[in-house]
Amino acid sequence: MIIIRTVTELRDAVRAARAAGKRVGLVPTMGAFHQGHLSLVQRAREQCGFVVVTLFVNPTQFNESADLARYPRDEAADAALAASVGADVLFAPAVDEVYPKGFATTVEVAALAEPLEGVVRGTQHFRGVATVVTKLLNMAQPDEAFFGQKDAQQALIIRRLVRDLDFPVRIEVCPTVREADGLAMSSRNTLLDAESRRRAPALSRALFAVSKAVADGDTNVDAVLKLGRSILIEEGIEPEYFAAVSAETLAPVEVIDGETLVAIAARFGSVRLIDNVIVNSGSGAS
Numbered sequence: 504m505i506i507i508r509t510v511t512e513l514r515d516a517v518r519a520a521r522a523a524g525k526r527v528g529l530v531p532t533m534g535a536f537h538q539g540h541l542s543l544v545q546r547a548r549e550q551c552g553f554v555v556v557t558l559f560v561n562p563t564q565f566n567e568s569a570d571l572a573r574y575p576r577d578e579a580a581d582a583a584l585a586a587s588v589g590a591d592v593l594f595a596p597a598v599d600e601v602y603p604k605g606f607a608t609t610v611e612v613a614a615l616a617e618p619l620e621g622v623v624r625g626t627q628h629f630r631g632v633a634t635v636v637t638k639l640l641n642m643a644q645p646d647e648a649f650f651g652q653k654d655a656q657q658a659l660i661i662r663r664l665v666r667d668l669d670f671p672v673r674i675e676v677c678p679t680v681r682e683a684d685g686l687a688m689s690s691r692n693t694l695l696d697a698e699s700r701r702r703a704p705a706l707s708r709a710l711f712a713v714s715k716a717v718a719d720g721d722t723n724v725d726a727v728l729k730l731g732r733s734i735l736i737e738e739g740i741e742p743e744y745f746a747a748v749s750a751e752t753l754a755p756v757e758v759i760d761g762e763t764l765v766a767i768a769a770r771f772g773s774v775r776l777i778d779n780v781i782v783n784s785g786s787g788a789s
């Protein structure tokens with residue numbers, strides 16, 4: 504695996520791979536790799552002959568400077584992990600390679616950026632995400648790009664932007680990888696203190712309780728969320744949001760009828776965690 508820092512070198516590497524008849528897979532990340540990230544690289548490896556992993560802690564998607572400042576960074580460890588699961592390139596550009604002086608263009612996926620994370624983090628968060636993903640797709644020009652269901656709203660926004668702007672890329676959204684106790688893997692988990700780490704799995708327990716209730720035939724959103732909320736209360740968790748929305752439009756739903764995203768966000772001290780499940784009346788979680 505080689506580490507590349509410039510767009511020119513990345514394009515050269517991708518061009519050579521394509522000339523050799525390989526499909527190009529892209530896995531955008533902000534580093535601090537865990538098995539969630541590595542599952543995306545492994546999936547890309549299965550699908551593509553040439554796998555580019557990007558490592559860029561994108562400043563424009565952080566709404567809190569403290570969150571950006573202490574975001575975990577360990578490029579050497581990440582490079583070793585990416586290589587161990589078969590990445591061909593780790594693209595780790597400097598901030599001014601991605602945002603040259605005078606940078607002025609942004610991409611916004613209007614309505615999908617407003618609810619849930621948009622309410623708490625502001626719409627500039629997904630403007631930052633959509634802009635950097637647009638740039639990474641243009642830089643690497645992959646055939647396929649891989650994202651995690653853990654960030655469900657982000658995945659939906661990326662699917663929409665790829666469709667709306669006619670990017671010639673197939674987007675694959677891979678399942679959320681969890682710790683043994685159900686906590687969704689996240690780079691931010693390492694920032695939790697011991698007590699918060701003990702309480703945090705209540706988020707997934709609440710989501711799984713909703714899934715089970717739906718699978719058992721309860722389609723009333725108020726009722727199933729109330730059940731989930733009782734699990735949060737046991738651990739003293741007041742979520743920033745805990746909502747059931749259409750998995751396609753993110754509009755709130757009252758009755759579960761079709762694919763529904765149940766999403767949660769909560770703070771543990773200064774660490775913010777998110778998680779979600781997709782439920783569908785009669786079929787439970789996926």
Ligand code: AMP
Nearest residue numbers: 532533534539650651653654679680688
């Ligand atoms: P991040 O480095 O947090 O920006 O994440 C990079 C990619 O990994 C995104 O597509 C995330 O959705 C995905 N990802 C993060 N955590 C997980 C997880 N626990 N399971 C699956 N994918 C994940």
